[in-house]
Amino acid sequence: MKTAVLVFPGSNCDHDAYHALKHVVGVDAEFVWHKESALSGFEAVVIPGGFTYGDYLRTGAMAKLSPVMEAVRAFAAAGGPVIGICNGFQILLEAGLLPGAMIVNESLRFVCDYVHLRTETDRTPFTRGIPPGKVLKIPVAHYQGNYFADGDTLSALEAGGRVVFRYCDPSGEATPSANPNGSAGNIAGICNEAGNVLGMMPHPERCAEGVLGSADGRLLFDAMVSWLKERGR
Amino acid sequence: MREIPVTPELAKDHGLSGEEFARIRAVLGRDPSLTELGIFSVMWSEHCSYKSSRIHLRKFPTKGPRVLQGPGENAGIVDIGDGLAVAFKMESHNHPSFIEPYQGAATGVGGILRDVFTMGARPIASLDSLRFGRPDHPRTRYLVGGVVSGIAGYGNCIGVPTVGGEIYFDECYDGNILVNVFTLGVVRHERIWRGTASGVGNPVIYVGSKTGRDGIHGATMASGEFDEKSEEKRPTVQVGDPFTEKLLLEACLELMRTDAIVGVQDMGAAGLTSSSFEMASRAGTGFVMDLDRVPQREEGMTPYELMLSESQERMLIVAKRGREGEVREIFEKWDLDVSVVGEVTGDGVGRIRWKGRTVAEIPVAALTDQAPVYDRPAARPAGQDALQSLDPAALPAPSDLSETWVALMSGPEMADKRWVFRQYDHMIRTNTLVLPGSDAAVLRVKGTDKGISLSVDCNSRYCYLDPFVGGMIAVCESARNVACSGAEPVGVTDCLNFGNPEKTEIMWQFRSAIEGMAKACEALSVPVVSGNVSFYNETMGKGIYPTPTVAMVGLLPDAGKHVVQWFSADGDIVLLAGADRLGVNLGGSLYLKEAHGRVAGTPPPVDLDHERRLVAFLREAAGERLLASAHDLAEGGFACALAEACITRPDGATGARVRNPYPEAVRPDFAMFSECQGAVLLSCPPGNRDALLSLAGRFRITIKELGTVGGEHIDIDGVARIAACEMRKAWREGFAAALGLEG
Numbered sequence A: 001m002k003t004a005v006l007v008f009p010g011s012n013c014d015h016d017a018y019h020a021l022k023h024v025v026g027v028d029a030e031f032v033w034h035k036e037s038a039l040s041g042f043e044a045v046v047i048p049g050g051f052t053y054g055d056y057l058r059t060g061a062m063a064k065l066s067p068v069m070e071a072v073r074a075f076a077a078a079g080g081p082v083i084g085i086c087n088g089f090q091i092l093l094e095a096g097l098l099p100g101a102m103i104v105n106e107s108l109r110f111v112c113d114y115v116h117l118r119t120e121t122d123r124t125p126f127t128r129g130i131p132p133g134k135v136l137k138i139p140v141a142h143y144q145g146n147y148f149a150d151g152d153t154l155s156a157l158e159a160g161g162r163v164v165f166r167y168c169d170p171s172g173e174a175t176p177s178a179n180p181n182g183s184a185g186n187i188a189g190i191c192n193e194a195g196n197v198l199g200m201m202p203h204p205e206r207c208a209e210g211v212l213g214s215a216d217g218r219l220l221f222d223a224m225v226s227w228l229k230e231r232g233r
Numbered sequence B: 001m002r003e004i005p006v007t008p009e010l011a012k013d014h015g016l017s018g019e020e021f022a023r024i025r026a027v028l029g030r031d032p033s034l035t036e037l038g039i040f041s042v043m044w045s046e047h048c049s050y051k052s053s054r055i056h057l058r059k060f061p062t063k064g065p066r067v068l069q070g071p072g073e074n075a076g077i078v079d080i081g082d083g084l085a086v087a088f089k090m091e092s093h094n095h096p097s098f099i100e101p102y103q104g105a106a107t108g109v110g111g112i113l114r115d116v117f118t119m120g121a122r123p124i125a126s127l128d129s130l131r132f133g134r135p136d137h138p139r140t141r142y143l144v145g146g147v148v149s150g151i152a153g154y155g156n157c158i159g160v161p162t163v164g165g166e167i168y169f170d171e172c173y174d175g176n177i178l179v180n181v182f183t184l185g186v187v188r189h190e191r192i193w194r195g196t197a198s199g200v201g202n203p204v205i206y207v208g209s210k211t212g213r214d215g216i217h218g219a220t221m222a223s224g225e226f227d228e229k230s231e232e233k234r235p236t237v238q239v240g241d242p243f244t245e246k247l248l249l250e251a252c253l254e255l256m257r258t259d260a261i262v263g264v265q266d267m268g269a270a271g272l273t274s275s276s277f278e279m280a281s282r283a284g285t286g287f288v289m290d291l292d293r294v295p296q297r298e299e300g301m302t303p304y305e306l307m308l309s310e311s312q313e314r315m316l317i318v319a320k321r322g323r324e325g326e327v328r329e330i331f332e333k334w335d336l337d338v339s340v341v342g343e344v345t346g347d348g349v350g351r352i353r354w355k356g357r358t359v360a361e362i363p364v365a366a367l368t369d370q371a372p373v374y375d376r377p378a379a380r381p382a383g384q385d386a387l388q389s390l391d392p393a394a395l396p397a398p399s400d401l402s403e404t405w406v407a408l409m410s411g412p413e414m415a416d417k418r419w420v421f422r423q424y425d426h427m428i429r430t431n432t433l434v435l436p437g438s439d440a441a442v443l444r445v446k447g448t449d450k451g452i453s454l455s456v457d458c459n460s461r462y463c464y465l466d467p468f469v470g471g472m473i474a475v476c477e478s479a480r481n482v483a484c485s486g487a488e489p490v491g492v493t494d495c496l497n498f499g500n501p502e503k504t505e506i507m508w509q510f511r512s513a514i515e516g517m518a519k520a521c522e523a524l525s526v527p528v529v530s531g532n533v534s535f536y537n538e539t540m541g542k543g544i545y546p547t548p549t550v551a552m553v554g555l556l557p558d559a560g561k562h563v564v565q566w567f568s569a570d571g572d573i574v575l576l577a578g579a580d581r582l583g584v585n586l587g588g589s590l591y592l593k594e595a596h597g598r599v600a601g602t603p604p605p606v607d608l609d610h611e612r613r614l615v616a617f618l619r620e621a622a623g624e625r626l627l628a629s630a631h632d633l634a635e636g637g638f639a640c641a642l643a644e645a646c647i648t649r650p651d652g653a654t655g656a657r658v659r660n661p662y663p664e665a666v667r668p669d670f671a672m673f674s675e676c677q678g679a680v681l682l683s684c685p686p687g688n689r690d691a692l693l694s695l696a697g698r699f700r701i702t703i704k705e706l707g708t709v710g711g712e713h714i715d716i717d718g719v720a721r722i723a724a725c726e727m728r729k730a731w732r733e734g735f736a737a738a739l740g741l742e743g
Helices: A014-025 A067-077 A087-094 A151-159 A217-232 B008-013 B018-028 B034-043 B094-099 B101-117 B140-158 B230-236 B242-256 B271-283 B303-308 B324-333 B384-388 B401-410 B460-465 B467-484 B504-524 B590-596 B608-623 B637-647 B668-673 B686-698 B724-739
Strands: A002-007 A028-033 A044-047 A082-085 A101-103 A111-119 A135-142 A146-148 A163-168 A187-191 A197-200 B067-069 B076-081 B084-092 B122-132 B162-169 B178-188 B203-208 B261-266 B286-290 B314-319 B337-345 B349-354 B357-363 B432-434 B441-444 B451-457 B488-497 B528-534 B547-556 B573-577 B629-632 B656-658 B680-684 B703-709 B713-716 B720-723
Touching: A002 A014, A014 A028, A014 A217, A044 A067, A044 A087, A067 A082, A082 A087, A087 A101, A087 A197, A111 A187, A135 A217, A146 A187, A163 A197, B008 B018, B008 B034, B018 B034, B018 B357, B034 B271, B034 B303, B034 B357, B076 B488, B076 B528, B084 B101, B084 B488, B084 B547, B094 B101, B094 B140, B094 B178, B101 B122, B101 B140, B101 B178, B101 B242, B101 B261, B122 B140, B122 B441, B122 B451, B122 B547, B140 B162, B140 B242, B140 B724, B162 B441, B162 B451, B178 B451, B178 B488, B178 B547, B203 B242, B203 B324, B242 B261, B242 B314, B242 B324, B261 B271, B271 B286, B271 B303, B271 B314, B271 B337, B271 B349, B303 B349, B303 B357, B314 B324, B324 B337, B384 B460, B401 B590, B401 B637, B401 B668, B401 B720, B401 B724, B451 B467, B460 B467, B460 B547, B467 B488, B467 B504, B467 B547, B467 B608, B467 B629, B488 B504, B488 B608, B504 B528, B504 B547, B504 B608, B573 B608, B573 B637, B573 B686, B590 B637, B590 B668, B608 B629, B608 B680, B608 B686, B629 B637, B637 B656, B637 B668, B637 B680, B637 B713, B637 B724, B680 B686, B686 B703, B713 B724, B720 B724
Parallel strands: A002 A028, A002 A044, A044 A082, A082 A197, B084 B528, B122 B162, B286 B349, B488 B528, B656 B713
Antiparallel strands: A101 A146, A111 A135, A111 A163, A163 A187, A187 A197, B067 B076, B076 B084, B084 B178, B122 B178, B203 B314, B203 B337, B261 B314, B286 B337, B349 B357, B432 B441, B441 B451, B451 B547, B488 B547, B573 B680, B573 B703, B629 B680, B656 B703, B713 B720
16 A cells, blocks of 8 residues: 655645654655656555745645646546645645635634644545544644635535535534634535545644644544555455 | 945945954955955954954853764754754844844744755754834834744745744834744754865855845844934845745755765855855865856846845855766756856965956955954943842832732733744644743654753843843753753753944943853853854944843653643642742842833842752653653742643643742742742652652752642632633733734
8 A cells, every 4th residue: 555645846744744654654655756747556645735836826826737736637536535735735726626715814824723623524535434523633734724615616515515624613613713714614624526535724644643732633544544445355 | 347446435334444454455465356345344244253252152161972063063063862963053133134024034044944954954943032122112013923924934834843932022122123043953973064165176066046136235234233224224134935945955955865065055144255265264275166157036246246145045065076967966856056156276265256357366264264353342331230229128019919910921921922833833844742832842853762852041131130140041041941841951052142242331241141151051061052143233322131042952862751831630749849049039020020110130049050950850850750740930930930830731721729939928929929040840740749859859959849730720828819711811812912913
């Protein structure tokens, strides 16, 4: 089982994702440079956080043009699991693999803090086995994580069960004060129609070990591993 | 094109004295060209030459069994065992941040990061020590917002966590803010690189961003006082590009894994000039450099501009001859400019060529080893005695002690700094075990059991009242902070921020502070391995408090045994180690300033022998897992330390009931808020009591049991009592409220 961790110019959570996969979860992981045009041999793809191309244009707007994104598109179309975290989520939005857009946080400031997420669905490879309603403690770190989409898109996401995570208070209520950035519907993560492509602003790779304050992030990677094992059978 | 003639007036405009100009002519045996004048002016500036500070900096202990690199390089390096080392340094970016807070602070971060990865180390953490004017000064809010977002903008983008620091407000910084940034990196011993240009015939290679006209004479700007025209200096502030620096970081570390190079140095202050001449100086070589080959962002740049530009995100590399191709390949992969601009020569002269002719020809040693060194006159100011006089008995007692207590805890100095550190990515790289908000930040070193503990400290009120004692305290407090986390202090870097050294009283402050710091470092056996001096922090003749900021690096053999400052479990017992260090000391205290509007008296006394034993005791207690928490008594005294232990836990408040550690005869406000040096508030499970007491005995530390953790109230028996959640609320909201910021 081999997972790809994509590296774009300006990716900076690539090492953290690699560490969580390889040294915590114990699956094989490999860095893949953005100029590569194939993802053969990989069973899952992680698009890590960072500031690709400095976020000098819209977040993710340059990275979506890298050769590797064509390979990601094909990989996703074939049903392979893809997770975009933070800037990785922003790249998936720009690439059109997920709907909607990110705008600047309501506070107009960068925010780095632990937040609570309510798991809304177990239909993705990364939430398989996590009971819906389960509250996870996972950090965010972003300046543009305020998810925005038009009314029709939001309705379609809700109706299609494609909202995967919502910001909530510790008891699981999706209140306005639990929303760190002003996201529509407290949305923290969404998936595509097929459910195999997940984009989320919070960082599961930062909380995969108890010593760091939470090990809840590990649940997502463990889910991915069992999903892959199941599929392999 | 003809260069304008060099006259003594032009030299003066470059910040060179008549004597210095004469010396330049004597060294060269002729008049300098304009380019040469520019080169001398930056290399001999206070910022680059340390001409007023050098003789005093020699007083610091800089050697020790762990020191792999002391002062004089881009960063100091300390061994942490198993073939690993940490490289670290602190630098000031005060002047640029006052003029243009976002870019000034951002490029400060960029510069210190380069200093660390230039040595081959991967940066894993930054800290910053910030000082602003009074919270209600019309510019303060703008400066705080700009500096904090500048640090965040650069550090977050490049992906190095900002894990801690300090932020203070005082009228004395109204016209001169301080922005001191620290970075630490981890390096394997065999991958340490230095800024040396050895090997005649080796190519000199320029990598990174293109050179533009930004930041020309930044170093000279930082070597003068501000006046009403400072706003006009905005163009001398550089603009940061953290994305390019991220590419540069990865490309450099990739290159450093090869053996294709012999030396590398970043282009910081004085850019191409300082990097080339300093590298040649360290190797005792010379060089020839062709400016036409320097990648340029703008057209028509003169040699003067090219040599003095402080464009960011550039490095100079000396490679092995014949290995240029490998260097080129790596930098091109990362889409960075790379150009062979010259080569190393053996004659000790730096020659700069431009459009086929030589535009500068200067002996390397003249700019470095033979730069002017001044022993400037120093004198204790006449008003110092008056400043130190204080009659505590004459101070009116507050009518409501709890109210005063809350006011201190919610004031900008003590209040929760979440508003600041939530803007910094403090978790990236997944090493941060203790997030901002404890005495020290603790990071793990992946692949080992080790932990690194970091603290940055300076109480500038103490330094103002007595720079010698204040200097000692800055060192002792930072050492105590890392020891509270369970670590052994292993190295210091500093940022010495002072006023105009040409004034005798400033030079006295500087000399005294250094002597105090040096004495404390000797006593604690902690070497100073790098640092920075920032003079001329004055506006219209008014200087800042002397502010020698100390960053202490501590080592934990087992990161899993780290200790935090907050109480963690109901029923734990509360103890005070160093109970004999308590006294009625109001000099320079937060209470005296906030409740009585005065900065006067003398700082609390320091006992270096006690500090040494205390640090050892704390490490041992943590190593044996006896402690649940440890928090040192600092600003705000016993009452504020107790409140912090109760309310700073990230997930909520807890109460505690303790007895007053002072004799009953002491005025209650003095008992609560007197400040002292060498006392630490501890908590531990009741089962560890005996072991802890006997350990304290072994280190001859006086320890007193005061009470227990738990309940709804923070309660100092018979003195004051307040609901813990009320105190926490005030503390959490205080910072944004004091500055009029949105929470």
